[in-house]
Amino acid sequence: MKIHKRINLKKTSWSVLAGLLCLAVFPLHAKDHVWIVGGGYDLGSSQAQIEKNVLWAKSAISQAATNGAERQLSVFFTDGEGEVKDVKSWQPVTDDLSQLQPLAMIYNAAYDNGLSYRNHDIKGVRGTTRRKELEQQLTEDFKNLAPGDRGLFIFNGHGGHDKKDTANNKMWLWGDTSLSVRELYGLLEPVDKRVPMRFVFTQCYSGGFERLVHPQASDTLELVDAKRCGFFAESEHREAEGCSTGINTDDYRDYSTYFFAALQGKTRKGEALPVNPDRNKNGEVSLYEAHLYTLAQAHSADLPRSTSEVYLERWQPWYLRWFSAGQGGHNVYAELAAALAQQLRLPADTTTQRSILSKQRRRLKRQDKKLEKERKQLRKKMREARYTIRYELEERWPEAAEARTANYQAFLDNDLKAAEHFIISHEKWQSLLAMYKRYLEAADERLTIERDITRFDKLHRLNKLARIRSQFDKHATEQEKTGYRRLLGCEKLPL
Numbered sequence: 001m002k003i004h005k006r007i008n009l010k011k012t013s014w015s016v017l018a019g020l021l022c023l024a025v026f027p028l029h030a031k032d033h034v035w036i037v038g039g040g041y042d043l044g045s046s047q048a049q050i051e052k053n054v055l056w057a058k059s060a061i062s063q064a065a066t067n068g069a070e071r072q073l074s075v076f077f078t079d080g081e082g083e084v085k086d087v088k089s090w091q092p093v094t095d096d097l098s099q100l101q102p103l104a105m106i107y108n109a110a111y112d113n114g115l116s117y118r119n120h121d122i123k124g125v126r127g128t129t130r131r132k133e134l135e136q137q138l139t140e141d142f143k144n145l146a147p148g149d150r151g152l153f154i155f156n157g158h159g160g161h162d163k164k165d166t167a168n169n170k171m172w173l174w175g176d177t178s179l180s181v182r183e184l185y186g187l188l189e190p191v192d193k194r195v196p197m198r199f200v201f202t203q204c205y206s207g208g209f210e211r212l213v214h215p216q217a218s219d220t221l222e223l224v225d226a227k228r229c230g231f232f233a234e235s236e237h238r239e240a241e242g243c244s245t246g247i248n249t250d251d252y253r254d255y256s257t258y259f260f261a262a263l264q265g266k267t268r269k270g271e272a273l274p275v276n277p278d279r280n281k282n283g284e285v286s287l288y289e290a291h292l293y294t295l296a297q298a299h300s301a302d303l304p305r306s307t308s309e310v311y312l313e314r315w316q317p318w319y320l321r322w323f324s325a326g327q328g329g330h331n332v333y334a335e336l337a338a339a340l341a342q343q344l345r346l347p348a349d350t351t352t353q354r355s356i357l358s359k360q361r362r363r364l365k366r367q368d369k370k371l372e373k374e375r376k377q378l379r380k381k382m383r384e385a386r387y388t389i390r391y392e393l394e395e396r397w398p399e400a401a402e403a404r405t406a407n408y409q410a411f412l413d414n415d416l417k418a419a420e421h422f423i424i425s426h427e428k429w430q431s432l433l434a435m436y437k438r439y440l441e442a443a444d445e446r447l448t449i450e451r452d453i454t455r456f457d458k459l460h461r462l463n464k465l466a467r468i469r470s471q472f473d474k475h476a477t478e479q480e481k482t483g484y485r486r487l488l489g490c491e492k493l494p495l
Contacts, residue, residue: 169208
């Protein structure tokens with residue numbers, strides 16, 4: 001359609017003119033592109049929690065407001081739409097004889113007896129995560145992004161670690177393949193620099209992917225010209241929580257659990273959130289607000305971070321690190337630190353906090369070491385008890401030791417009931433059960449301690465970020481402040 005009336009610049013408001021200029025630069029049908037990549041690198045590493053986390057993220061993205069944009073969601077999971085079993089689940093097994101648990105117990109397979117394998121339950125999977133095929137799809141998608149589009153890349157799986165060069169940290173992909181930080185950086189290079197690309201990495205050592213915002217994935221403060229930012233469950237050197245085979249989502253406390261709960265507006269159990277994550281009260285939750293919600297609410301072994309936070313840490317000059325005492329001024333990290341200190345029933349003074357936390361941390365570390373020693377002793381005692389029962393069992397039914405043979409099948413058909421009654425009647429059976437139960441309980445207790453220690457570490461880091469942010473406002477150059485604002489602006493974009 002032609003416009004016949006000439007625009008009078010003197011009478012036209014600047015807002016209208018700006019809108020016309022935007023229409024001239026950006027296409028009318030901009031798209032939000034979301035890629036969710038998930039799963040293990042083989043069946044043994046493709047735990048049920050990873051699948052459920054992909055479904056959790058997919059649900060949050062699908063329900064989020066689009067603000068008029070067209071949203072294109074692509075999910076890549078293990079072997080794609082293949083029919084191969086690609087998810088490993090676990091649930092407790094009773095001592096019922098029909099489930100072979102007594103036999104599994106004495107052959108050190110009590111846990112494995114609770115495992116099951118199946119094909120994934122994710123509908124509409126676009127493709128596999130095998131390196132070659134995934135790389136082809138992402139390359140094509142990235143190349144076709146246009147001004148006005150936005151990108152969001154989410155990974156839920158396992159990560160690899162390179163101690164010497166964390167730009168070689170990787171996402172493990174199906175078929176025992178992988179994609180490193182540098183390799184993903186290369187795939188992103190063709191993306192139009194005006195297209196915001198956001199990342200959510202939830203795997204172990206995910207902090208290494210913060211380097212995507214620096215030229216050539218280098219360890220520097222300098223930023224790429226492109227609009228990139230992201231959120232990470234852990235640092236480049238720490239393992240993340242979130243790879244359980246268990247199917248009880250009430251037990252999940254990883255970064256994904258809290259982050260996507262903020263975007264969904266409810267917990268994984270469908271309950272109301274304890275606080276409203278919409279901090280600016282504009283009616284929608286940004287990725288940045290979801291991250292802050294996670295920092296505030298998560299009782300997890302994950303210690304998450306964002307690109308803007310790492311930028312502040314990279315910026316801090318060595319001489320300002322000596323000024324570690326005192327409060328952090330008035331900023332979001334000081335606010336989060338104060339709230340967490342209150343939850344932990346700690347005084348507001350950060351110097352006193354450090355003293356108390358140091359003592360509590362040492363106490364928890366001693367408890368953890370004690371539990372580790374107890375589990376080691378239990379493994380030895382269980383091994384001895386299993387060997388005794390198994391030796392006497394095989395004296396009566398030698399076929400029980402010949403798994404995967406015709407003799408073993410005959411044993412199952414003819415002698416299983418008598419053999420299992422022999423096992424549960426053995427004098428060492430009840431003590432073996434008690435030790436196994438305690439062994440599992442001690443593992444849960446260690447996880448709780450790890451989560452508690454991480455809360456202490458999180459408070460320490462929030463106080464540190466509060467101080468750095470205050471120092472940054474006073475001492476950073478205008479160029480450094482511009483870089484920080486760029487990252488923060490990217491992180492605060494609507495979903």
